[in-house]
Amino acid sequence: MKFHFLVAVWGAEYVDMFLNLCLPNQLTPGNLKVFKNGPEAVYIIYTRPEDVLSIKENRFYRELTEVMKTEIHTVDFIHSLKDGIEAMALVTKCHKRAIPESNKEDARIVFLPPDQVYSEGTFQRLIEIAATGKRFVGVAGMRLDRKTFRPAFQRSFRGADGYTQAASRPLVKLALSHLHPMAQSWFFDSDRCNADMNQLYFKVEGSGIVARCLVVHPLMMWPLNKTAVPEGTFDGDYPIKACPNFKDYYIVNDSDDIMAFELSPAHRKDGIGGERKFNIYNYSALAKHGYNRIHNRYVRETIRIHYGEITSEWEKVERKADSVIRKFRIVKVLSKNYKKQRTLFPSHRHVIPLDHVKRVVIFGTGYGAKLALNLANKCKWQVMYFTDNNPGLSYGLTNGAEVRSPSSLAARDFDLIIVASMPGKKDIMSQLENMGLRYQEDYIYFFDAISVDNVQMMIKLRKTADA
Incomplete structure (x- = not known):
């Protein structure tokens, strides 16, 4: 097996976060260091020419080169943007260059955003899961408030050597106290539910949350269709094109197995508006018309994100989540028969x-x-x-x-x-x-x-x- 770790990063803020937050978290015994004497791996970075020197001079990048082969590719189309949508389009452009090259070597592609941290043992588990023949590993990457979580994370987990080795349960406990406003808007009982409920969270008091997700982070892909590239985003249209068979998917159901958290800026408030309760009809319309077959399959998977033991309270919350998803699937199929749905699915137009x-x-x-x-x-x-x-x-x-x-x-x-x-x-x-x-x-x-x-x-x- 061969692994290609893929990162697209540019700009002072994100380069700093990648080098001084993400790499120290990745360069731990249960993560990247397992590849020093393990499967062949290459760490591939796409960036701007002006960011190369900062990367090469960084201590953690130099240590990465001792663990595995690294490549830095410079591209001339990357520029600094405030618009997250445009920035994501540039990431996709990098992916469209990188994926065909990785596919030539039949590599497992590991997508590493420059603002994401992982629980200890995540990459060791990727090796184990890949060895079973699975082509896709998906994880619920929850959004955290970057400003408050980063210093708390480094205080809690940074050792004397500078590495941040974070065991899953302490990491989850810390993370759930720093949820981003978008994450808070995805709770089923929120008074300000997000207009795009691609995540659906159910709180388990004093222990964690149950998640049902229309979108998961594609942590690893081994494409079956090697001519496919993303046109939208690597978590949008790409999975169904590259790995069309859901039997090839491994969705992480328990944070004890693998966990990822994304650090988002506070100003990102996509889909957050005024007062809005969860509405099964709107959710069904969103899933039916906004997401594809694979996305709709993800949501059937129960995902436990927890820092406590799994008790009978979890069973009660999971039954509630199951009930919501059952209703959603019925409404989605029979929507034209519901009076409330006629405005969502009109049969004719003026x-x-x-x-x-x-x-x-x-x-x-x-x-x-x-x-x-x-x-x-x-x-x-x-x-x-x-x-x-x-x-x-x-x-x-x-x-x-x-x-x-x-x-x-x-x-x-x-x-x-x-x-x-x-x-x-x-x-x-x-x-x-x-x-x-x-x-x-x-x-x-x-x-x-x-x-x-x-x-x-x-x-x-x-x-x-x-x-």
Whole structure:
């Protein structure tokens, strides 16, 4: 077996986090050091030319070169961005270069973000799982508050030698006291549930949480389809293309086995809006239309993230989670028969005439924004700018255009707003109505049917098989 560890990292903040937080956590006896006398491995880094010197001069990187072969690849398309969506697109571009090279050597590819820490023994377990023939290892990578967790993690686990060897249960206990706002919004009983509930958490008092996930972190992949590369993200469209058979998947069900935590900046609040309770119909619509067959298969797996013993209390919480997932699967299949679902899955559409439109603003910066941009180009509309409720995205760039705060809409320097967010549709439309803007006159939803010069148009999503 051969392993390729793949990292895309650039910029002072992330390079520092990778070198001085992640590498000391990875270079432990149960993680990277098992490869010194174990399977053949290569550690591959994609970065900017200006970041190479900082990496090569770092103590932990030099120690890494004594454990395994390393490669540093510089690319000219990487640049610093505030926009997390654009940054992820650059990571995908790196992956599209790296994956074909790894596939030439039939290597197991280990995806290591530069802001993630692991429990001790994680990489030893990867070797053991890979030896069984599994092609995919997925782990629930919970989001933590970077600002508070990093110093607490280093105080708790850094030894005199500088390494941070973190046993699973103490790591989980510490991490659960530093949850990121996005992680908090994924709890089933939250008063401010995330609009994109791709994680669903159930609290077990004094012990941990039960997780049911539509998205897991693909820690390791051994692609069956070696011509496949990610077009979206490596946890989005890539797994189903590279490893289409779920029997080849190993989903980590217990944090005692493997655990990963991602350190996210506080300003990232994707999907967090006002007061919102969990809604089984919205969750079913999201899973059915926003995620593919493999994602819908993940959610059937019970994942225990715990620092205490598994007691009878866990059984009660797991039964509750099972009940929610059973209802979700029924609603997803029978959604057209539910009155509440008719607005989510309409059988026909009113066509909105938009011959007068010349200038548009796109509300949203995710995948929906790309679809809306394609629609605008097809209609020959000028995109004035994008807008988003995440203040961390303001004054950045996405899809080649400026991202502004929604307060910019007061200038009315547009003919139409295209609402381009499926999870945030309801909140954004309410926001626009409160600004005095009217649906179908001042703004539309990006899945609306429209006509321009007597030509009817609408965005269509490619259908995916249901779980």
